[in-house]
Amino acid sequence: MGKAPGSGTRFDRKARLRWSNKLFRMVCIGSTLFVCLVLLCILVLMLRTGVLTFADVSLREFFFSTNWDPENEHYGALIFILGTLALTGLTMLFAIPISVIIAVFLAEMTPKWLRHILRPVLDLLVGIPSVVYGFLGLTILIPWLRDISGHDLADGLLAASIVLTIMVLPTISRISDDAIAAVPNKYRDAAYALGTNRFQTITRVVLPAARGGIMYAVILGMTRAIGETMAVVMVIGNTAQLANSLFTPTAVLTSNIVMQISSVEFDSTWNHGLYMMGFILLAISILMIVAVRMLQKKGGRYS
Amino acid sequence: MSTPGGTIVQPIIEINKLNLYYGQFQALKDVSIEIPERAITAFIGPSGCGKSTLLRTLNRMNDRIPGTRIEGKVAVGGTDIYSGEVHVETIRKKIGMVFQQPNPFPKSIYENVAFGPKQHGIHSKKKLDEIVEQSLRSAVLWDEVKDNLKRSALSLSGGQQQRLCIARALAVEPDILLMDEATASLDPVSTFKIEELAHELKERYTIVMVTHNMQQAARVSQQTVFFLDGEVVEYSATQDMFAEPVDSRTQDYISGRFG
Amino acid sequence: MSTPGGTIVQPIIEINKLNLYYGQFQALKDVSIEIPERAITAFIGPSGCGKSTLLRTLNRMNDRIPGTRIEGKVAVGGTDIYSGEVHVETIRKKIGMVFQQPNPFPKSIYENVAFGPKQHGIHSKKKLDEIVEQSLRSAVLWDEVKDNLKRSALSLSGGQQQRLCIARALAVEPDILLMDEATASLDPVSTFKIEELAHELKERYTIVMVTHNMQQAARVSQQTVFFLDGEVVEYSATQDMFAEPVDSRTQDYISGRFG
Amino acid sequence: MSMKKQANAVPAYSFGKRRGASALMDRIFTGMVWGVGIVVILFIVGLLFLLLEKGLPLLSWDFLYGVPSEIEEGGGIGPALFNSFYVLILSLLISIPIGMAAGIYLAEFAPNNKLMEIVRICVEGLSSVPSIIFGLFGIALFVEFFEIGLTILGAAVSLAFLNLPVLTRVTEESVRAVPVELRSASFALGSTHLQTIRNVLLPVAINGIMTGICLTAGRAFGESAVIILTAGVSTSGEMWDFNLLSPGGTLAVHLWYIQSEAIVPDAEEIAQKTTAVLIFVALLINILFRVPIWLNARKNQA
Amino acid sequence: AKSTEKGKIVINGSSALLPLTLQAASEFKKDNPKVKISASAAGSITGPQSVRKGIADIGAVDWDASKDVPGFKKFDGLVANPVAVTVFTAVVNSNVGVSNLTTKQLQDIFSGKVTNWKEVGGSDANIVVVNRKFGSGTRVNFQQKALDGKDFMSKGDNYKEVGSSGDMKTTIETTPNAIGYIDLPYVTSKMKAVSINGVAPTEKNVLNKTYKVWGIGYYMTKGQPTGATKAFIEYIQSSKFQNGSLKKLKFIPLAAVK
Numbered sequence A: 001m002g003k004a005p006g007s008g009t010r011f012d013r014k015a016r017l018r019w020s021n022k023l024f025r026m027v028c029i030g031s032t033l034f035v036c037l038v039l040l041c042i043l044v045l046m047l048r049t050g051v052l053t054f055a056d057v058s059l060r061e062f063f064f065s066t067n068w069d070p071e072n073e074h075y076g077a078l079i080f081i082l083g084t085l086a087l088t089g090l091t092m093l094f095a096i097p098i099s100v101i102i103a104v105f106l107a108e109m110t111p112k113w114l115r116h117i118l119r120p121v122l123d124l125l126v127g128i129p130s131v132v133y134g135f136l137g138l139t140i141l142i143p144w145l146r147d148i149s150g151h152d153l154a155d156g157l158l159a160a161s162i163v164l165t166i167m168v169l170p171t172i173s174r175i176s177d178d179a180i181a182a183v184p185n186k187y188r189d190a191a192y193a194l195g196t197n198r199f200q201t202i203t204r205v206v207l208p209a210a211r212g213g214i215m216y217a218v219i220l221g222m223t224r225a226i227g228e229t230m231a232v233v234m235v236i237g238n239t240a241q242l243a244n245s246l247f248t249p250t251a252v253l254t255s256n257i258v259m260q261i262s263s264v265e266f267d268s269t270w271n272h273g274l275y276m277m278g279f280i281l282l283a284i285s286i287l288m289i290v291a292v293r294m295l296q297k298k299g300g301r302y303s
Numbered sequence B, C: 001m002s003t004p005g006g007t008i009v010q011p012i013i014e015i016n017k018l019n020l021y022y023g024q025f026q027a028l029k030d031v032s033i034e035i036p037e038r039a040i041t042a043f044i045g046p047s048g049c050g051k052s053t054l055l056r057t058l059n060r061m062n063d064r065i066p067g068t069r070i071e072g073k074v075a076v077g078g079t080d081i082y083s084g085e086v087h088v089e090t091i092r093k094k095i096g097m098v099f100q101q102p103n104p105f106p107k108s109i110y111e112n113v114a115f116g117p118k119q120h121g122i123h124s125k126k127k128l129d130e131i132v133e134q135s136l137r138s139a140v141l142w143d144e145v146k147d148n149l150k151r152s153a154l155s156l157s158g159g160q161q162q163r164l165c166i167a168r169a170l171a172v173e174p175d176i177l178l179m180d181e182a183t184a185s186l187d188p189v190s191t192f193k194i195e196e197l198a199h200e201l202k203e204r205y206t207i208v209m210v211t212h213n214m215q216q217a218a219r220v221s222q223q224t225v226f227f228l229d230g231e232v233v234e235y236s237a238t239q240d241m242f243a244e245p246v247d248s249r250t251q252d253y254i255s256g257r258f259g
Numbered sequence D: 001m002s003m004k005k006q007a008n009a010v011p012a013y014s015f016g017k018r019r020g021a022s023a024l025m026d027r028i029f030t031g032m033v034w035g036v037g038i039v040v041i042l043f044i045v046g047l048l049f050l051l052l053e054k055g056l057p058l059l060s061w062d063f064l065y066g067v068p069s070e071i072e073e074g075g076g077i078g079p080a081l082f083n084s085f086y087v088l089i090l091s092l093l094i095s096i097p098i099g100m101a102a103g104i105y106l107a108e109f110a111p112n113n114k115l116m117e118i119v120r121i122c123v124e125g126l127s128s129v130p131s132i133i134f135g136l137f138g139i140a141l142f143v144e145f146f147e148i149g150l151t152i153l154g155a156a157v158s159l160a161f162l163n164l165p166v167l168t169r170v171t172e173e174s175v176r177a178v179p180v181e182l183r184s185a186s187f188a189l190g191s192t193h194l195q196t197i198r199n200v201l202l203p204v205a206i207n208g209i210m211t212g213i214c215l216t217a218g219r220a221f222g223e224s225a226v227i228i229l230t231a232g233v234s235t236s237g238e239m240w241d242f243n244l245l246s247p248g249g250t251l252a253v254h255l256w257y258i259q260s261e262a263i264v265p266d267a268e269e270i271a272q273k274t275t276a277v278l279i280f281v282a283l284l285i286n287i288l289f290r291v292p293i294w295l296n297a298r299k300n301q302a
Numbered sequence E: 001a002k003s004t005e006k007g008k009i010v011i012n013g014s015s016a017l018l019p020l021t022l023q024a025a026s027e028f029k030k031d032n033p034k035v036k037i038s039a040s041a042a043g044s045i046t047g048p049q050s051v052r053k054g055i056a057d058i059g060a061v062d063w064d065a066s067k068d069v070p071g072f073k074k075f076d077g078l079v080a081n082p083v084a085v086t087v088f089t090a091v092v093n094s095n096v097g098v099s100n101l102t103t104k105q106l107q108d109i110f111s112g113k114v115t116n117w118k119e120v121g122g123s124d125a126n127i128v129v130v131n132r133k134f135g136s137g138t139r140v141n142f143q144q145k146a147l148d149g150k151d152f153m154s155k156g157d158n159y160k161e162v163g164s165s166g167d168m169k170t171t172i173e174t175t176p177n178a179i180g181y182i183d184l185p186y187v188t189s190k191m192k193a194v195s196i197n198g199v200a201p202t203e204k205n206v207l208n209k210t211y212k213v214w215g216i217g218y219y220m221t222k223g224q225p226t227g228a229t230k231a232f233i234e235y236i237q238s239s240k241f242q243n244g245s246l247k248k249l250k251f252i253p254l255a256a257v258k
């Protein structure tokens, strides 16, 4: 060291590298700020209009009343909040085990050729428009559920959660699949060399090592489920009542927002309430994300 | 190729005309050796000659490398381990392995060592504690880590990781232990202790070790196998080989005796 | 603590009262040494004593381990490398490193060696080919891989990977080369060749090597530093230390001379 | 060196199946994974068959290229198909660089503190905002603020916003999953952070990032709510209309329209054919995105 | 042909009028190549609101938004330009035996007072009521003209709401014992249109003034339309379009009911 910098061109190159490195960093920071800005704008958009709700409606009514009847000035949003929680919970109950199993199937068990076919096909499911899923739900799933449940209408939480499960399946399973595939082989070797079988290796070593990625897949799938509208609206029944069974037409935050937001006057309390519901939706999903993260942290400490 | 001398006891592993291919590349050529029970066998030979490869065929870890093809027979205790009847997990449980590169799980030190016993059905906390302590002591790591067994194994130093992997393999109590340069990054004192351990273990276990260290091979092994380019050049009782190697290449290799 | 003897030339690295903490744990305690230019310095000491840690502070690779805290001063060529003015990339380009565990990129052999030069602006295919061949030859790997440089580096044997990493470091032509047990899993012949290489390189470069092999330290280094529990117990010209160690602990350590 | 011969020399070396809970579990587990795997494959095949069965045989070039008709049978989807690609490409051109850069920032540069943790959670939360809200945001921005009306541009940007959170987080997670050793190796050679990211981290993380891109591209391709609000349902009625300010009804929107409002007598058939095209194109996009990865993987394997 | 009109027309609002708008737009553009028309359809009420806000030039709406209707206040300052006549009809799943209902029966069914088909002359089966979402133009018209302004029910195990005419069609087709209502053009062979007070919902009965459940669709503009907007509205009101494409789309020309 301690030598003078090399020839002129080399110095230039170094300066250029350093400069591009800095520039790149700035671009990255800028992009992150931009993402945050979009986030902020969406928040402001919802909150600015949303808070106007409370000029006419008490917090208590909005959050604790189950009576949503805006034509008669009743603005209780509890039904939708509970509905969203129930629907998300139910969907995750179906989707997580199936998706993780599919991820294990893809990453650990299938022969290479099948994997090469299955991965794009799973991704393909994401590209099918929600209305197609909704339509299939309406024309195939619901008649079938009606037959097995004996209800006159089988729209409701079960139908919606099944449709959502199918919709989030590719998201959760593909991202988990990548997370599992990214686990270094040396961990598998170590486990197999100790005489453990595949079940033990996968459940005790591979899945724990991929836990972070799987959690994150679950979060993305969950947020997709929470925010999905077009398909849910076709199979949930859109009736502002608390569901007393899985087959009772009901409504969730998203379905209610999408059904009504373009059908009410811009400056009405009703409209404000719908924006507020959008904000609540975001709050719920953030709470759920925090919950999932905490569960995950509790699960393991060494990753 | 010479045959082992007279001191060798009954063979527990018999390898017969073994050929191994990685795709097009032939890594093992017509390997036929016998490994005696309750003794230490050393594999020596230049880097890339196929020592690790052969070691991995003994507990079928090569199954996991795609594109690997095997011909010939490997019998352990009389059973062909590549036949359909055997269960690969049982083989691996009975034939423990320490890899050339330390590969601790991303778990705590304790969990690493307790992993094997737990998977094989030991769940009593007390029993596990005992096994963990015993194994770590055998691998000369106990004193360094006993204060914080909950620490992540990944934060250990290179040599500590290597000893942890030895402890992990010991915890399963295998009948045969395969060690791939298990002391390569250990200091002389730890190396000595691991060698002592091997010496002790050989009363009950069969040990196969890969080493680059001629002195180590001479010191601890009863039988030595010398490889070159995937072929067995010579194998015999260690003292014979180091005293008067038959093949001139063996002579050349071990006389560069400076490891 | 003794100071180095008379054969030592001008120091290029000066370490002054260096303390390093991993979170709560203090891995280096008050380390003050000087490393001479164009010479080989060996770090010895039992596993876990902090050799790798110190090596990593010399090219600031510890920056990337979260929770690491450093006190004290490390000057290279008179410049404090932990001061704000220096560019960490320049430091690392000038101070090459071979890690304790081989870490080739999941690319071809050729791409691995050409990686560094490419990053530093060499794009001519001919030039790169030359550098790759030269580096692989220096690291004694050329003959084994020259037929298939496009092969994935991950399919190399343990020792081959280690030599690949040496070649990769050499390709950048650093002024100072840090080698963390770079010959641990090499056979005697390759080890000898790498040592020869080191010997040659020291005409132009400064080399710091961690080794567990006392003979190796004695054979190739001009200065030796002995660590224990994060502290420098003794450092002096190699011949002095091996001839008459001052500290009794050094005596104990190197007299277990069987590595 | 001599060995004591032991009396009971040969232990019982049988490598037969171990019985017991874990072996049983292994069999159950393997069976279950294969079972679920096969059921899901059959389900997907069934689903695709259901969606393609009626539409695929009816497809013709006229349909793909033709202009939609409200009255007579035989209308095509040309402009909508074109818009689908156009909007998709535009939105990816916006979202991929920004999303990846933000992901790289979070994975590589961001300090490890509470604030970043909050940012991360918020970005995840943002991906749960229903697309209709992004549509309303698009209206507020493009129709009300910039006053450019219902346009392809507005749709592409709003879609990009919709996809940013997922892309950001997928990139971040994939980059994070790259083993530390590789990072160290690159840095130790004196590479700058940018070089390390470009030449080591991204190539290794590319599989995960591609998954993210495929997932978001799929979502953008199938999305209707955002586009109905920001680009309208109509198209300019011409093929190859690259004008960014033209109305931008896409294929998914066309399908929505056909299913919910159109009165053309062959609505059902158009819907089936449109679905078939949508699936076909989605598959095409997925494969197209993967080709470079496959080539790359092949190159590094040889 | 060969017009000199220039400019951009943004149309938003009713989805029921969308096919008409799209058809008129594509014909109009042939003669006026310099005019850009973007049409969207977020829902009837969005039309006049967007016009008032200035983000759309034409707000398509299924009722006269310059007057009060149940649920919606009038929009001052907007001009209603009639464009087409739509006929609405109650429809039932094809398994329902009933083919005629009185206004009273319809009111009772849609308010949830009558819940079994046998109470209105059918077989013993629960009635499934399918309603359009609040804000639908079809719903406003049906409520006003078929139910005489009586309220809809809003809860119940056998009650659901759907978002669009297409969903209504699909739901009625696939749900046994279901009743709903829809624009006449959407009625298919897989469902049954119900006579009201003995009068069948046909174009003929509208023209001879016996069937009352119909409405006029309007284009709302801010003040009197001008420029391209004016030309477009004039085109859609022209007898060429009214008697041509509009009829083919199964709407009824304005002139026929005047």
Ligand SMILES: Nc1ncnc2c1ncn2[C@@H]1O[C@H](COP(=O)(O)OP(=O)(O)OP(=O)(O)O)[C@@H](O)[C@H]1O
Binding pocket: B154, B155, B156, B157, B158, B159, B160, B185, C022, C025, C027, C046, C047, C048, C049, C050, C051, C052, C053, C054, C065, C100
């Ligand atoms: N990331 C880390 N976090 C916490 N402790 C660490 C970390 N890395 C190393 N240590 C501890 O610091 C001490 C020194 O480690 P270092 O890797 O420098 O040892 P070493 O001298 O290179 O040993 P070896 O010869 O086994 O490689 C060890 O006790 C180790 O457990």
Ligand SMILES: Nc1ncnc2c1ncn2[C@@H]1O[C@H](COP(=O)(O)OP(=O)(O)OP(=O)(O)O)[C@@H](O)[C@H]1O
Binding pocket: B022, B025, B027, B046, B047, B048, B049, B050, B051, B052, B053, B054, B065, B100, C154, C155, C156, C157, C158, C159, C160, C185, C187
């Ligand atoms: N997965 C693989 N694919 C292709 N070739 C391989 C693979 N693994 C090893 N080889 C090659 O097979 C030969 C033997 O490898 P092996 O790992 O057995 O060597 P080794 O004797 O253990 O060497 P070392 O002492 O360096 O670890 C080497 O030439 C190596 O390059």
Ligand SMILES: [Mg+2]
Binding pocket: B051, B052, B053, B100, B180, C157, C158, C159
């Ligand atoms: Mg090896």
Ligand SMILES: [Mg+2]
Binding pocket: B157, B158, B159, C051, C052, C053, C100, C180
């Ligand atoms: Mg070390």
Ligand SMILES: O=P([O-])([O-])[O-]
Binding pocket: E014, E015, E016, E017, E043, E044, E062, E132, E135, E136, E137, E138, E139, E164, E165
């Ligand atoms: O025309 P609609 O508002 O009933 O869709």
